[in-house]
Amino acid sequence: LSLWRGYLVVSKPPVRVESTFSFLEIRSINIHSLTEIVLEADGLTLSFGVSHVADLEAMVSHVTASLKRVFPDSSPRNLLRTSPADIQQRLLTLTSAVEEQLDSWPGPCGGFSDTYAALCDFNRTPVREEIQWDVDNIYCINNWREFNLQDFSHIDSRDLAVAVSALSFNRWFTKISCKDLKLSVDIQQVLIFLLSRSLSLQELSLEASGLSRDFAVKVAAALREHHSSALQSINLSGNPIEDKGVIALSRELENLAEGLKELSLSRVSMTAKGLGSLSQVLSSTRLFSASLTHLDLSGNPGILVAEDATFLFRFLSGPNSLSHLDLSETSCPLDTLFVSLSAGCCKLKRLSAARNPFSHSRKVQKVTRSIREFFSQSTELQYVGLSATKLPPQALRLLLQGLATNTRLSGLELDLSSCELRSAGAQVIQEHISEAASIRSLDLSDNGFEKDMVTLVLSVGRCHALRRLALGRNFPVKSRALTDVVHRIAQLIQDEECPLQSLSMCDSKLKSAMHGLLSALGGHAALTEVDISGNNIGDTGAKMLAKALMTNTRLRTLTWDRNNVTAKGLQDVADALERNFTLLHVSGLADITQSYRSNPERTKEALHRIQQCLDRNNRRQSETVEAQKGFGARQSEKKVQDLCQQLKNSLQHLNHCSVQEVQDDIVTAHEMLYTARESLKLLPSLREAGRKCAPDGDLVNCTLADAANALMNEFNGSIQALAQDLMRGAEATCPQAIQRSRVSECLSECVSKRSRQTDTFLTRTLVENMGPIISNKL
Structure with missing residues (x-):
């Protein structure tokens, strides 16, 4: 008996293997006497005679343990159909002890490697040790419950199919994912089996994986047969499953x-007919109102034009739990x-409605x-x-008026680009x-603001809650007007009261007009x-x-791609970063590629220096230390x-030793093994306790906000007192003036x-800057 297979060996010379069978083929174990055991396998009945009862018990124990390691959620002792009454209880106790021991510790990631190896043996395919190593080490150490097929995209599809089939019997992994990887027919078949069996x-996230409508139909059939499925999330985006699927x-x-x-069905070639069927289920089933939190139907043009869309709007207008909606x-x-959303969707966190018309009717006065x-x-x-919705001015006004009256909302990211x-x-x-x-983040890029940019920048600068602003592709062509706009932006970001932390002016083709802003960064x-x-x-x-970077100590991320910068410009920036210890991220792939073609040596040298400086700066961050501790x-x-x-494994070799001292050591070892495994069970609760006791952000x-307010009140009181003393002194000296x-x-006013x-200074210094540092340190 090997780990997963039994061999019938002819002992007479020449010694040879007469036949073999996998333990996975065994359907029942029958014991007719203390020295006879019969195994019923697929199309095969094997009867064995043994010399001692201990040999019979060892055989039953070995087969039971092997099958339990392959199928952790099963009970192999149920295969024991008939046995003599005088040893029946002993066998049940023996097999129960084996199952209990393996239940306490099935192995890394729920014993995936054992199941995979047994299935490879059953299918007569070679074991890919790389798969086992990745799961037992990378997945286990990082506590990953998601089996990502892209991690094994370089492996032959037939070998990968066996690994996926092992997930059907695994209780560790709760998610299987894949993106931009075409799945073979073999893998699709085992995925269907997985869905029909896994508890x-x-x-299930299979995005852009080359799946057809037939696959979706088979998934539906598998779910129909599996009444105990724990499936809660389905993502088939990017697969042309069409209306039928x-x-x-x-x-x-x-x-x-x-x-x-x-539920994510983005870009699935669905029409209004498919949406109508889905929407009817959503609106007619109460369970979805309480359970569905994410719904993505984007990238299916025309599905919300016909009358079938009424059912979806009805679902949105009723009580529901949606937090993410992408249409x-x-x-x-x-x-x-918005008529439907205003009636329901009170828990909505993310709404994407880009590239849609505002209305299919000209009469929009009331509904807006x-x-x-x-x-x-x-x-x-x-x-x-x-974005790209051609939002009418009246609708924009109502949107901003609604946000102005909403005192319970904060930190909103609003994208109005290309409108x-x-x-x-x-x-x-x-x-x-x-x-x-x-509003914390506002994207106004590509809106044709050219001549209104100066006044617009002034208005935006008065929005004290705004932290991120995008203004690209809005700048006037005329040089004088362009200079005024850039000058106004430079003044804004240098103002002590400026709330902005992030500014995007990408794809504006400002050329030399950008120099004023670059100087302001310094x-x-x-x-x-x-x-x-x-x-x-x-x-x-x-x-x-480069000159600005030498003196700037606040900038953390710089994006400056597609600027026609050569190796000379890259070297200037590299020189500057030698003196900059705060910049963490720099990107500019297009310019690097262009520069490398013309001057590879200087470009390579400049990039090496830039990367060294960025690595140096990133090492100073405490997040890296925290990550290493967790790992x-x-x-x-x-x-x-x-x-x-x-x-x-060592104890298994010593089980048959009859020396008393060795037996005492074996008992002690089993106790230690039990204690160690029990201590591992404590880890999740200990981590949870640590998380609760850890300083909450x-x-x-x-x-810190309370401290900032207290300090602000003290300083403001001092300033007021100083102003009053100044006024009294001035009135006493020059009353008429x-x-x-x-x-x-x-x-x-001052x-x-x-x-x-x-x-602004206290809030930024204490809460925004010191808050994360204090939390990380604690």
Whole structure:
């Protein structure tokens, strides 16, 4: 008997193997007497005679242990059908002990490697040790529950299919994923089997994997047969499953026991017919209202034009748990969408509706009010994408008015790029942007603002909550107007009260007009992230950028691709980074490629120096140390698991030793093995306890915010007292001059400005800068 297989050997010379069978073929074990055992296998009955009862027990124990290692969620002792009464209880006790021992520690990642090796033996295919090593080490050490097929994309599809089939009997992995990797027919077949059997698989993500509608139909059939499926997330985006596949899936989704949490059917060649079938299931099944949190139907043009879309809007307008909704490029009318969203979707966090028409009707006066209602009552919104929607000025005004009245919302990322807002939209933004304090990130790129850019920048600068701003592809062509706009932006980022941390001016082709902004970066600019790609600044601009980097201590991320920079410009930046210890990330692949073609040696040398400086700067970050500590803890856990396995293997060789002292040592070793495995079971609860006891980021930030407010009140009180003393001294010395001039008003304005500067400085220094550092250190 080997690990996974039995061999019938003819003992007479010449010794040879007469036949062989896999333990996976065994259907029953029958014991007719104390010296006879019969194995019923596929198309084969094997009867063995043994000399001693101990040999019979060893045989049953070995087969039971092997099958338990292959199928961790099974009970191989059930194969024991008949046995004499005088040894029946002993055999049941023996097999139960074997199963209990393997249940306590099936092996790394739920014993995947054992199952995989046994299936390779059963299918007579070679074991790919690389797969076993990756799972037992990389996956186990990092506690990954997601089996990513891309990690093994270089392996032959037939070998990979066996590894996937092992997941059907595995309780460790809860997700299987793949993206941009065409799956063979063999792998598709074992995936269907996996879905029909697995009790632990919760997430299926096969994006752009070359799957057809037939695969979706087979998935639906597998779910129909599997009444205990734990599946909660399905992502088949990028696969042309068409209406037939969508309709087949829709009919089975309502039968999932726990309900579906995530459904992604982006770019699946679905039409209004397929959407109608899916929407009817969503709107008619109450379970989806409570379970579904992510819905992605993007990239299916025309599906929300016909009457079938009514069922989806009905689902959105009712009580639901959606937090992520993506309807980009679905011909979804935004006016109708916001009517539904304002009635339901109170938990929505991310909304993507880009590349859709605002309305299929010209009469939009009444329904646009729902935009204001939605944005005024949403409390959890984090991202809204309305890019390329040609948003009318009236709708934009209602959107900003709704955000202005919403005091419970903060940190919103709003994408209004490519909406053709032009002067009318710029006017609306100037009027209302300062009131919308909930907007943290705003993308206004490519909106035709050219002549309105100066006033627009001034308005945006008054929005104290804004941290990220994108203005690319909006700049005027005329040089004088362009210079004024860039000068205004340079003034904005150097203002002490400027709230911006990130600025994007990409693809604006500013050329030499960018020099003013680059010079401003060397001053007191508060920006931590800048994107100046696509501006053709050339080597002269790179030289000015290098000078700015020598004195800038705030910038962390710099994107400056597609700027016609040669090796000379790259070397200037490399020289500057020798003196810059704060910049962490730099990107510019297109310029690097172009420069390498013309001057490979100098380009390579400059890139090497830039990378060395960035590596030096990144090593200073505490996040790296924290990550290494976590990895070390997982390595220690893996080491204990390996030691347990080694001890277990050693004990198997000593089980038949009859020396009493050895038997005592074996008992002690078993106790130690049990203790070690029990201690590993404590790790999840210990980690959870540590997580609860660890300093909470919100708690740290709240404490620092209170400290900042207390300091601000003290400083403002001091400033007010100083101003009052100044006024009293001036009135006592020059009473008539004070009465005739605006000294009092000017002093009040100065005090107000200084108070705002104090507030901004303390909040940025204590909460935004020191908060993460304190949390990481603690």
